[in-house]
Amino acid sequence: MFDGLRKRIVCMWFPRLASDRVLRARPVEAPFVLTLTQNNTNRIHCLNRQAERAGLSRGMSFADARAYCPELISHLARPDLDARFLSTLRRWATRYCPSVSIEGTDGLMLDVTGATHLWGGEAAMLEDMRARAARAGLSLQVACSHSRGAAWALTHYGQADMALEALPVAALRLEGTLVTALERLGLRTLADLEATARAPLARRFGPQLLTRLDQAFGRAPEALAPEGDPPHYGVRLSFPDPIGLTGDVMLALERLLKPLCAKLRAQEAGARCLVLTFRRVDQESEDVRLRLAAPMRDPDRLLRLFERGVGEVEAGFGIDQMRLEATLVEPLPVEQLSTAQTRAGEDRLSDLITRIGTRIGLENVQRFQPFDSHIPERSFTTAPAAFNEPVCSSHRGSVRASGPAKGTWGAGRQRPLRLFPPVAIAGTGAQPPSQFRWRRMAFTTARAEGPERIAPEWWQEDDNWRLGVRDYWKVETRQGHRLWLFYTPQNPGWFVQGEFA
Known part of the structure; x- marks a missing residue:
């Protein structure tokens, strides 16, 4: 029968949302847990019914759980995928009413005011929710009440036909320390709180306690904030x-x-x-x-x-x-x-x-990006131009790349425009040779600037740098070429590796 404008709120709680999401794709008939690292300790984030029957619980150390249950199957938790899955469930729940909001990390709130008669009443609607969730492989606890707080309390700590006064104080969505303090005073149920003078409770525990109590009994409003669907382009x-x-x-x-x-x-x-x-x-x-x-x-x-x-x-x-x-x-x-x-x-x-990308593929249009290495051959990498922003020199500002290459082009040391494998030339001593031959051409040194010592990266496997340090010189020749030479003091020798513009 049509229930008029009487306020009715439904709370849908998926107590095993994370594990159900994983097991829907790969079912297992064994104790199963999802683990998450918290404070440098791997703990149980979510678990299935078989794991609960084996004596495991949320927050338990995974090492202890494995010792207690050797046949335990585990998987890494993905809170981001759980949130996406809950968002999908929110869109599914709009079949019951247009106003649906996400409650925490594993629940939904539905304002079904004026909509329950479309399903044959509240009981039929709740039964349809349970049946559809069961067919989808989801554990669901659901309740309907006159306020958001009451619906949440009945879903998590009671049953649909249970009186609010009989619920524990933890059903008011209070912090754990506050719940412990109330229980130590003998205030264990909502009936105990209702029978206690409000002024002493407010002075001792603050206004939050009375606000939650009034929200549960419908004396204080608590609005739902339904999320809209993302824009469709x-x-x-x-x-x-x-x-x-x-x-x-x-x-x-x-x-x-x-x-x-x-x-x-x-x-x-x-x-x-x-x-x-x-x-x-x-x-x-x-x-x-x-x-x-x-x-x-x-x-x-x-x-x-x-x-x-x-x-x-x-x-x-x-x-x-x-x-x-x-x-x-x-x-x-x-x-x-x-x-x-x-x-x-x-x-x-x-x-x-x-x-160009429509013809050859966007991934094949490459651009140079800086790489975090002081070795000349490793100071750059190539990345798809469509997915990586150009990076300017550090003294003119930079745009951070979105791909594997991050940082800025160094502006402290000038590097040659062209780099090639080192070519040995004749020369002795730690100073650049006054005359040398390279690529069948004779050169005379006009001016030399250096040295700049570059040490090898010992953690990298590179045969070209196993000989030790290199002393680099920028050499200007009388023939007009500006070359990049280096000297290897541990094994005396001179090499040409680059040419400036």
Whole structure:
């Protein structure tokens, strides 16, 4: 029967959310636990029913649990995946009511006021929740009451038909130290608290105790904060008559890009991957995927980047529907006008990388990035340009790379533009030779700057650096070449390794 506007809150608690998530994919009929490192100790984070029957509990040291239960199966806990799974359950729970919020790390709160009659009453609705959770392999405890606090208390410490007064004080969502202090005074149930004068309780334990008590009995409001679904970046356009000309398709794409980019701009986001789907009149579909070198929401630029892919589409007997979706989105905050004007060159470079990447793959367009090593050959690495920002010299500021290369290009020591394997030259002594031959050419030293001593990285396996330290010199020759020479004092010899611009 329709329950009017009487406030009704449902609490769904998944006491084994983390272990159920893992066991749904790989079921085991044995004691199973998830472990998490806390204060340098590996402890049980979550466990299944078999592990509980074996005497294990949350927070128990994993070493003790393994000794107590030799057949124990363990897996590393992933709180991030648990949070994502709970978010998925929140979306599923909207089938019962539109107002659903996440409660802690393993529960949901539903405001089912005015919706229970759609399921045949509260009891039928709760039974449907239990049945669906059981079919999904999830442990679920659920209760419905007149307030958020009461629903949480009944779910965690009681039963649906149990009186609130009979619940322990821990059901008020209090800190453990406060619960212990109350129990030492003989205040063990909510009935004991209700029978005690409020003023002494407030003076001794603070206002939180009375606030939680009033919230549980519905005397103080406690609002739910339902989370909204993430924005969906997709638009669709249907045609009364099929189209097939490239010009018509590009005009339709332009109409799709404008609202999509407007939504991205409103969310301060930019698309990194776009999928344009064409549905033909024969019910076949064809996709054009565009991966971008940088987040973007400019419809004009995106339209130009789609030209090549659209030109390769086979329209068949005609296209009657087009759908555009941003499948990968990244934050793209609004910039000041002066800053935006300076990004024109960066935008052109991103468009160029995108165009090349559509032909050979974005991962194959590489750029140099600094690497944390003082060895010349190891001071740089290559990384995909689309996923790593350019890094400037440290004296002009830097942009941190998002890939494996992090840091800045060092500005303290000048390095040659070209590096090549060391080539031995004739020379004696610790000073650069006044004359030497290299690549069948004779050179005369005009000026030398150095030495800069570089020691090998003993933890690296590199046969080229096993001879010991190197003393590097920057040598300018009368023939116009500026070379990078080094001397090995432990095994006297001179080598050429680089050339400056």
